[in-house]
Amino acid sequence: MAEPVLDIRDLYKSFGGLKATDGVSLDLRPGEIHALIGPNGAGKTTLIHQISGALRPNAGSIRFLGQDVTGLDVAARARLGLGRTFQISSLAMDFSALRNVMLAVQGRQGASFRFFRNVMSDATLTEPAMAALGRVGLAGRAAVPASELSHGERRQLEIAIALALGSKALLLDEPMAGMGQEGSRALTGLLDALRAETPILLVEHDMDAVFALADRISVLVYGRIVASGTVAEIRGNPDVRSAYLGERA
Numbered sequence: 104m105a106e107p108v109l110d111i112r113d114l115y116k117s118f119g120g121l122k123a124t125d126g127v128s129l130d131l132r133p134g135e136i137h138a139l140i141g142p143n144g145a146g147k148t149t150l151i152h153q154i155s156g157a158l159r160p161n162a163g164s165i166r167f168l169g170q171d172v173t174g175l176d177v178a179a180r181a182r183l184g185l186g187r188t189f190q191i192s193s194l195a196m197d198f199s200a201l202r203n204v205m206l207a208v209q210g211r212q213g214a215s216f217r218f219f220r221n222v223m224s225d226a227t228l229t230e231p232a233m234a235a236l237g238r239v240g241l242a243g244r245a246a247v248p249a250s251e252l253s254h255g256e257r258r259q260l261e262i263a264i265a266l267a268l269g270s271k272a273l274l275l276d277e278p279m280a281g282m283g284q285e286g287s288r289a290l291t292g293l294l295d296a297l298r299a300e301t302p303i304l305l306v307e308h309d310m311d312a313v314f315a316l317a318d319r320i321s322v323l324v325y326g327r328i329v330a331s332g333t334v335a336e337i338r339g340n341p342d343v344r345s346a347y348l349g350e351r352a
């Protein structure tokens with residue numbers, strides 16, 4: 104079996120007396136979408152924040168591409184290629200889609216000397232940025248300000264930014280939230296195609312998307328993984344059905 108890209112072992116995080124993460128171990132392997140599902144308050148976002156570096160665990164370890172990153176902050180993990188969830192609020196709304204991705208490319212290249220040049224005609228910035236927009240299906244919308252993009256297109260733009268930053272794994276926290284049926288279908292298609300280049304840990308309540316996409320599903324309840332398996336295994340698990348899936352299975 105391929106070495107995991109991300110390997111989480113025995114992670115614990117408490118808020119006062121509440122065990123939000125209670126001994127979680129899971130991994131993410133090359134080429135896969137691993138979905139993390141569970142009821143509201145199960146600890147999914149808390150887990151994602153510990154993986155991205157936004158929250159420090161009380162105990163346990165997180166390895167990324169063979170390196171222990173448990174003590175690294177968000178920026179250091181992002182530099183290694185751990186693509187955190189980019190929230191729409193982090194987009195520069197007045198800037199075009201292209202310029203938003205170029206800012207990411209520029210940050211990655213650390214090229215402050217470009218101050219003196221016209222960045223919009225700098226091919227070392229525009230080419231990788233256009234390539235990332237192309238990957239997410241936004242090439243035709245490159246010149247459109249982020250403020251004029253639809254909700255779904257902004258999600259696509261966030262993913263383009265993560266790709267432009269050289270992400271080697273993506274952490275996506277409820278990407279389908281707020282999307283209409285059409286948008287969800289388009290984003291499902293995009294994530295399906297992306298898994299080959301970057302594995303995805305997907306927190307999602309939209310079960311149609313999860314069942315369509317996941318290679319593996321882990322179910323989190325009260326901070327613990329109560330089941331982990333293929334879509335068929337999870338759909339057929341009576342405990343999961345009664346605890347979470349109910350009629351959705």
Ligand SMILES: Nc1ncnc2c1ncn2[C@@H]1O[C@H](COP(=O)(O)OP(=O)(O)OP(=O)(O)O)[C@@H](O)[C@H]1O
Nearest residue numbers: 118119121123141142143144145146147148149150
């Ligand atoms: N900063 C915090 N301080 C105190 N309690 C917190 C904090 N963050 C999360 N919690 C609590 O930890 C538990 C897990 O919350 P979390 O947001 O991780 O759940 P979730 O599975 O992502 O839920 P949802 O599906 O509703 O987004 C909840 O009981 C929540 O109230």
